[in-house]
Amino acid sequence: MKLTMKRDRLLQALNDVMKGISSKTTIPILTGIKLDLNSSGLTVTGSNSDMAIQTFIEAVDNENPVIDIHTEGSIVLPARIFNEIMRKLPEDEVDLTVNDHYQTHIQSGKSEFHVLGLDATEYPLLPELKDEYRFDLPANVLKSIIRETVFAVSTSESRPVLTGVHWQIKSDELTCVATDSHRLAKRIIKLDHEVEESFSAVIPGKSLNELSKLIGDSTELIQIAITPQQVLFKTKTVFFYSRLIEGNFPDTSRLIPSEYETTVTMNGKSLFQAIDRASLLAREERNNIVQVKSNEENMVEVSSNSPEVGKVKEEIQTTSLIGEQLKISFSAKYMMDALKSLEGKEVTIEFTGPMRPFILKPVNDEAILQLIVPVRTY
Amino acid sequence: MKLTMKRDRLLQALNDVMKGISSKTTIPILTGIKLDLNSSGLTVTGSNSDMAIQTFIEAVDNENPVIDIHTEGSIVLPARIFNEIMRKLPEDEVDLTVNDHYQTHIQSGKSEFHVLGLDATEYPLLPELKDEYRFDLPANVLKSIIRETVFAVSTSESRPVLTGVHWQIKSDELTCVATDSHRLAKRIIKLDHEVEESFSAVIPGKSLNELSKLIGDSTELIQIAITPQQVLFKTKTVFFYSRLIEGNFPDTSRLIPSEYETTVTMNGKSLFQAIDRASLLAREERNNIVQVKSNEENMVEVSSNSPEVGKVKEEIQTTSLIGEQLKISFSAKYMMDALKSLEGKEVTIEFTGPMRPFILKPVNDEAILQLIVPVRTY
Numbered sequence: 001m002k003l004t005m006k007r008d009r010l011l012q013a014l015n016d017v018m019k020g021i022s023s024k025t026t027i028p029i030l031t032g033i034k035l036d037l038n039s040s041g042l043t044v045t046g047s048n049s050d051m052a053i054q055t056f057i058e059a060v061d062n063e064n065p066v067i068d069i070h071t072e073g074s075i076v077l078p079a080r081i082f083n084e085i086m087r088k089l090p091e092d093e094v095d096l097t098v099n100d101h102y103q104t105h106i107q108s109g110k111s112e113f114h115v116l117g118l119d120a121t122e123y124p125l126l127p128e129l130k131d132e133y134r135f136d137l138p139a140n141v142l143k144s145i146i147r148e149t150v151f152a153v154s155t156s157e158s159r160p161v162l163t164g165v166h167w168q169i170k171s172d173e174l175t176c177v178a179t180d181s182h183r184l185a186k187r188i189i190k191l192d193h194e195v196e197e198s199f200s201a202v203i204p205g206k207s208l209n210e211l212s213k214l215i216g217d218s219t220e221l222i223q224i225a226i227t228p229q230q231v232l233f234k235t236k237t238v239f240f241y242s243r244l245i246e247g248n249f250p251d252t253s254r255l256i257p258s259e260y261e262t263t264v265t266m267n268g269k270s271l272f273q274a275i276d277r278a279s280l281l282a283r284e285e286r287n288n289i290v291q292v293k294s295n296e297e298n299m300v301e302v303s304s305n306s307p308e309v310g311k312v313k314e315e316i317q318t319t320s321l322i323g324e325q326l327k328i329s330f331s332a333k334y335m336m337d338a339l340k341s342l343e344g345k346e347v348t349i350e351f352t353g354p355m356r357p358f359i360l361k362p363v364n365d366e367a368i369l370q371l372i373v374p375v376r377t378y
Numbered sequence: 379m380k381l382t383m384k385r386d387r388l389l390q391a392l393n394d395v396m397k398g399i400s401s402k403t404t405i406p407i408l409t410g411i412k413l414d415l416n417s418s419g420l421t422v423t424g425s426n427s428d429m430a431i432q433t434f435i436e437a438v439d440n441e442n443p444v445i446d447i448h449t450e451g452s453i454v455l456p457a458r459i460f461n462e463i464m465r466k467l468p469e470d471e472v473d474l475t476v477n478d479h480y481q482t483h484i485q486s487g488k489s490e491f492h493v494l495g496l497d498a499t500e501y502p503l504l505p506e507l508k509d510e511y512r513f514d515l516p517a518n519v520l521k522s523i524i525r526e527t528v529f530a531v532s533t534s535e536s537r538p539v540l541t542g543v544h545w546q547i548k549s550d551e552l553t554c555v556a557t558d559s560h561r562l563a564k565r566i567i568k569l570d571h572e573v574e575e576s577f578s579a580v581i582p583g584k585s586l587n588e589l590s591k592l593i594g595d596s597t598e599l600i601q602i603a604i605t606p607q608q609v610l611f612k613t614k615t616v617f618f619y620s621r622l623i624e625g626n627f628p629d630t631s632r633l634i635p636s637e638y639e640t641t642v643t644m645n646g647k648s649l650f651q652a653i654d655r656a657s658l659l660a661r662e663e664r665n666n667i668v669q670v671k672s673n674e675e676n677m678v679e680v681s682s683n684s685p686e687v688g689k690v691k692e693e694i695q696t697t698s699l700i701g702e703q704l705k706i707s708f709s710a711k712y713m714m715d716a717l718k719s720l721e722g723k724e725v726t727i728e729f730t731g732p733m734r735p736f737i738l739k740p741v742n743d744e745a746i747l748q749l750i751v752p753v754r755t756y
């Protein structure tokens with residue numbers, strides 16, 4: 001393998017693919033980055049045991065030559081070092097030549113590196129997707145789905161299925177649910193056509209977080225292909241593969257209350273800031289619990305009491321407060337995560353008593369729902 | 379104690395003073411920040427066992443009222459929490475009232491905190507400087523002295539005196555020297571008048587690093603007062619106290635060679651970048667050693683060889699190369715630190731053989747000297 005190419009194009013590709021590389025892998029070859037050069041361009045691949053990222057650099061882009069291909073071939077190079085070398089080379093162009101024993105010669109201007117590579121045939125093959133289930137989503141919608149759900153996945157491996165987000169397609173709806181059993185985030189997306197077959201998959205939260213960093217906020221359509229073990233997200237330049245989590249995701253529909261005793265509507269940003277302040281002292285005692293109490297005149301009082309540090313209270317005006325008087329305690333972190341996902345919009349919060357889960361949603365929007373289980377403090 | 383004041387002015391003061399507070403202190407009251415309110419304004423103090431930072435907020439600034447003083451007094455409040463509360467309060471003004479048992483009530487808009495404070499009379503007193511030795515330096519000169527020397531202090535406590543920078547005043551010169559015994563950084567400053575008495579002190583490197591963050595790049599004169607145990611740096615708004623390190627700083631003058639076999643002059647930035655690249659592979663093997671070799675035509679070759687990762691070499695043009703042929707190995711980190719302190723200027727490097735310390739200085743500038751002890755690699 002031998003090529004000369006624009007260094008910035010390779011850097012762009014490395015920037016994407018490096019997200020798939022974990023320094024903690026137990027499979028040595030996965031600390032490397034795979035380069036495959038054929039007559040049409042250079043394929044760059046990075047992966048860990050959960051996901052793989054692949055990007056392709058065309059030899060000619062809009063009639064402008066990007067890669068000068070001398071000899072086709074493949075090599076695996078140590079990812080972190082190769083990336084650092086590319087960042088620090090002195091000139092805009094770089095020559096890369098693989099010699100005997102996977103010795104790779106990298107030259108740019110008067111700077112010359114010899115890096116020991118590895119045999120590319122030993123690099124794990126990416127999954128081949130067969131009989132896959134396919135649909136499309138605009139990049140910005142995919143990004144918002146991830147933002148609105150992924151924070152609620154469990155970080156504990158005791159129930160692995162809860163470390164992923166459950167994606168379900170039925171007729172013309174995609175429903176995405178994440179829960180760590182103390183809270184739940186749900187987002188419903190209308191698809192532009194009805195599907196014949198239903199489908200469901202649990203996608204690891206970590207993969208979705210990395211995917212989210214790779215995609216822009218554009219309306220570019222992302223092609224999604226799902227098989228029983230794998231999912232592939234295809235953008236114009238990047239293929240993102242993730243394994244799926246096995247196991248049955250719990251049926252969460254019965255967790256969501258259908259009747260409410262108190263309904264509060266208020267500004268999401270004001271509530272977020274008040275909870276943030278109230279939790280300043282609570283964080284010190286590591287429980288991070290705040291209390292919300294309704295009072296006359298449609299105000300709610302947010303408060304927190306940490307005997308060793310101090311106490312805090314604040315009144316906030318609501319837009320409306322309908323139903324029974326309210327007094328409830330919950331994790332400030334869960335509430336702030338939920339409000340963050342609703343982006344400071346006007347929110348409706350529906351309560352069914354101090355020990356029953358309550359839900360938050362944007363006013364007049366049934367597509368997003370955040371549920372939080374309160375805590376007992378008395 | 380009771381006051382109402384502009385929140386941003388208090389935040390500014392906290393921003394400076396927080397640099398003096400260490401969460402790792404073994405003296406509980408030092409995790410707090412001391413507030414002293416008298417008729418002229420508010421004094422804010424933070425300290426750890428090495429240094430203390432004090433700043434004063436005038437009640438009236440340029441005829442604009444900043445603090446509305448109700449009752450004078452003092453209190454110590456938990457520093458991190460108090461700082462966070464100030465950052466997150468909703469309104470531009472804040473009320474602060476100390477009640478019984480050091481309970482402190484903080485109010486801004488509808489947000490109210492009660493924070494448990496501590497008795498200010500238990501806060502350690504700042505040192506009183508008596509019979510001190512005084513001189514002035516412009517802020518930008520002080521900042522450059524620190525930048526050019528402090529990186530070379532020892533990080534090991536095995537010889538505590540080497541963790542500080544040695545400041546010496548003799549006739550009309552201030553000489554600052556730091557060394558960790560593998561390298562040495564020296565800066566000489568001409569004072570604007572001759573002093574009668576000589577003076578020397580060892581200032582902890584950590585204190586100088588924090589001081590450097592507090593002072594701007596202006597030509598404002600900083601007043602410096604030194605006693606046998608303490609140094610005080612006074613800016614317009616901040617008093618910065620540091621303890622001094624006891625013990626005799628070694629005489630380093632005989633370390634610096636007076637004769638040279640090879641003198642190289644070259645661009646400091648190009649050399650820095652070449653060393654940075656050469657050390658990319660060396661860093662992997664944790665020795666981080668690079669080699670420099672002269673060749674014909676006034677070029678030097680920078681190279682490094684890490685058998686398990688690969689090797690690298692690069693040729694750089696020198697401006698001049700006078701004397702014997704050169705082949706020497708040294709720590710890439712030390713060389714990069716030294717070059718960074720010279721800010722990419724044209725540098726002269728003077729060598730006295732492969733196992734003798736070599737020195738770097740800016741061309742035509744005897745005020746800065748960086749010395750590095752080479753390593754044996756064969």
